[in-house]
Amino acid sequence: MSKKKRLRRIKDVLMEMGAGKFFYRIERSSKSDHVEALISVINMMGEEIEEALVHQEYVNVNESIKHIVLMNFQIDLNGKIKALNQQACEILFYRPDEIVGQTFMSFLDETSISKWKKNLKNLLKKKLVDTSLNLTFKTRKGLLVPSACYINKLEGKSDDEESFIITVVKHSKKQVELEDYLKTTEPQTIKRHRLFKNLPLIKKEKVRLNSEDIAKIREARDFLMNNLEKEFPSLKELALQFGTNTFKLKYGFKELYGISVFRFLRNERLRKAKILVQGGNCSFKTIAYQCGYRSVPTFTNTFKSVFGHTPTELRKKFSSEDF
Amino acid sequence: MVSIENNYAFYKLDGRILYIRYHIGIVITLNAAVKIVADRIRLQDGVSYPALCDIRGVREVHKPARDYLALEGSVLLKAVAFIVENPMSEVLSMFYLKTTKPPVPTQSFQNQRDAERFLTDFL
Numbered sequence: 001m002s003k004k005k006r007l008r009r010i011k012d013v014l015m016e017m018g019a020g021k022f023f024y025r026i027e028r029s030s031k032s033d034h035v036e037a038l039i040s041v042i043n044m045m046g047e048e049i050e051e052a053l054v055h056q057e058y059v060n061v062n063e064s065i066k067h068i069v070l071m072n073f074q075i076d077l078n079g080k081i082k083a084l085n086q087q088a089c090e091i092l093f094y095r096p097d098e099i100v101g102q103t104f105m106s107f108l109d110e111t112s113i114s115k116w117k118k119n120l121k122n123l124l125k126k127k128l129v130d131t132s133l134n135l136t137f138k139t140r141k142g143l144l145v146p147s148a149c150y151i152n153k154l155e156g157k158s159d160d161e162e163s164f165i166i167t168v169v170k171h172s173k174k175q176v177e178l179e180d181y182l183k184t185t186e187p188q189t190i191k192r193h194r195l196f197k198n199l200p201l202i203k204k205e206k207v208r209l210n211s212e213d214i215a216k217i218r219e220a221r222d223f224l225m226n227n228l229e230k231e232f233p234s235l236k237e238l239a240l241q242f243g244t245n246t247f248k249l250k251y252g253f254k255e256l257y258g259i260s261v262f263r264f265l266r267n268e269r270l271r272k273a274k275i276l277v278q279g280g281n282c283s284f285k286t287i288a289y290q291c292g293y294r295s296v297p298t299f300t301n302t303f304k305s306v307f308g309h310t311p312t313e314l315r316k317k318f319s320s321e322d323f
Numbered sequence: 324m325v326s327i328e329n330n331y332a333f334y335k336l337d338g339r340i341l342y343i344r345y346h347i348g349i350v351i352t353l354n355a356a357v358k359i360v361a362d363r364i365r366l367q368d369g370v371s372y373p374a375l376c377d378i379r380g381v382r383e384v385h386k387p388a389r390d391y392l393a394l395e396g397s398v399l400l401k402a403v404a405f406i407v408e409n410p411m412s413e414v415l416s417m418f419y420l421k422t423t424k425p426p427v428p429t430q431s432f433q434n435q436r437d438a439e440r441f442l443t444d445f446l
Contacts, residue, residue, distance in 0.1 A: 028383060030348065037410035040383065044418055047386040226426040275398050279361040282369030318361075 001029050005142075006039060012141050013042060021091075022049040023170045025136075025144040027109070053171045071137075071147070071168040075104050077159055079120055091170070093140035104166070109136040109144055119151075123164065129153040137168075145170075207251040216242045217252045221264070228269050229290050235261060269293070270306050277303075277311045278318040284311050329362050331355050339446050340439065341372040341400075347380035356388035360395050371399045373442040375435070377406040381415055393423035402445035403429040404438035 009026045016024045025046060026039045071088035073081055080103050089096050092107060105113045112135040123129055130152050137145040147168040156162040209217070220242045224232075233241070238261070239249040253261050269291040276287045285296050293299035304310045309317065326335040331349050335342040343363065351359070363374075384392070397403070403425065405416040416431040428445065432438040 030382075032382075032409040032411040034410045037414040040411060041414050041418060044384075044386070044389070048422065051386070222424065222426075271394070272398055275360065275364060275395050276369070279364030280368055281365070286369055 001027070003035055006035050009142060010035075010039060010042060013046070013143055016143070017046065017049075021170075022046045022053065023091075023145055023147075024139070025146060027138075027142060027144055050171065068169060068171060071166075071170070073104060073164075073166040075164040075166060077124060077162055077164075079103050079105065079116075082163060088168075091139070091145060092137060107137055109138045112136045123151065123153060126153065128155055207248060207255060209248070209252050209255070213244060213248055213252055214256065216244045217249065217256055220244075220249060220261075221253070221257065224261070224265050225268055228265075228272055228292050230292065231294075232262075232265060232292070265292075266302070270303060273299070273303060273311070274307065274314070277315050287311070325366060327362060327366055329358055331359050332362075334363060334366050336366055336372070339372070340442055341367065341374040342377075343374060344377040345380045348382050349380060350382055351384040351388045351392075353385060353387040353391055356384075356391045356396075360392070360398070364399060367399050369399070371401050373402040373404070373445040374400050375404050375406065375438050375442060377435075378415060379406060379408045379412045381412060384415060384419075389419070389422070392419075393425075396423075397425050397427050397429075400427050402427050402442055404441050405429070405431040406433075406435060406438055407431045408433060 006026070006029065013024045013026050016022075023046070025043045028039065028043075029036060070085065071091055072085040073088060074083040076082050080101060081099055084096065084099055086096075089099065092099070094107075099107070105116050108116055115133065116135060119133055123131075130150075132148055132150050135147055135149050137147060139145065147170070150167045150169075152165045152167075154163050154165060220238055223238075223242070232238075235250060236246050239246045242249075244252075250261065253259075253264070257264060259267070273287055273291040273293075276282055276290065277284070284300070288294075288296050288299035291299070293302075300310055303314075307314060324335065324337050326333065328334070331346060331351065333344045333346070335344075341363070349355070405412075407413045407416050413431070419425075420429060420431070430438075430441055432441065
């Protein structure tokens with residue numbers, strides 16, 4: 001791809017980002033020049049921002065829920081698009097009549113085409129299917145839209161009536177529609193909405209944190225992460241060390257990270273332990289000590305309760321798998 | 324001296340420093356990142372070392388792989404020196420340093436001699 005073409009794509013993707021759409025990516029080339037480096041940073045930035053739109057460190061605040069953009073495709077058993085929604089046309093920069101009747105794979109990038117072909121064969125063999133697949137769409141301008149696609153096969157009386165529904169959910173920064181929705185919906189209904197089903201519910205009374213508090217809690221978290229092998233001082237001592245108080249640390253931590261300080265520490269210790277157990281011949285006593293456990297039986301029991309296997313079993317399992 | 328190689332990198336341990344050289348043109352996916360860390364930990368056998376990572380060959384690091392490396396990438400490392408040269412490897416290391424705040428001292432260098440000099444402080 002020429003430099004001019006790559007620069008044009010950079011311009012296009014930045015324009016989209018400016019409009020709050022962070023899900024476009026630029027196709028990579030095999031070059032290693034400055035333009036390619038810039039493309040790489042823009043793609044990575046898009047990924048970081050896109051994730052931040054869904055999860056803004058605060059585990060569940062209403063502000064983090066953004067406008068939802070949806071692409072829906074109805075596809076026949078030959079892989080041709082029968083129908084699609086307006087937003088899909090907008091995202092891909094095509095008119096509906098340019099898409100309807102075309103094969104679904106003509107809107108995918110090269111890697112996704114072979115992935116889709118392979119999966120379509122398997123999907124056709126089965127009757128009712130609900131599955132998901134990571135595919136990358138290619139817009140008219142050549143921008144990429146990597147997407148998790150939810151695929152449902154709909155059963156009908158004849159082959160003509162059978163079809164696939166492909167759904168892609170994206171987030172953008174334009175909030176208007178969802179805000180309207182929130183205003184007109186009862187709080188109980190919002191809680192039950194499928195998007196929020198797995199998220200912890202927020203209580204009305206919560207600790208108020210200013211930016212300084214948040215910075216201190218982050219520091220405390222980083223400190224814990226980097227000192228997993230050390231004995232945990234106490235919540236009070238930890239709070240004092242970072243110039244905050246026990247109440248703010250305890251409840252603020254939970255609010256920021258959705259997990260208690262102790263549970264976080266346990267999870268991080270076990271995560272490190274899992275890596276060391278899987279990837280080496282190091283003794284479990286050493287691993288237990290490196291992960292803040294002073295007793296091997298306690299370490300083994302906790303490990304088993306979380307991962308369902310003792311360290312010995314997990315090591316055997318991992319070494320036998322050709323990962 | 325011990326050395327191993329997988330589909331993504333070549334590892335060499337000279338008893339003081341762990342050398343990791345990524346293959347040319349590789350894309351680090353999540354599966355690749357898991358394998359890269361697991362093989363390194365296996366080679367280190369429970370001992371921490373300073374590491375010299377030659378990332379000049381890396382073309383792309385996927386987001387799930389970046390998240391994984393941010394959390395697991397520094398286990399059993401005392402310090403990390405990246406060798407970068409072309410603009411591509413330079414931005415990859417800069418982005419990593421900016422977004423992950425590695426728990427061990429980490430810096431980028433244009434040549435191996437400077438990188439080794441930095442790592443000698445952590446032997």
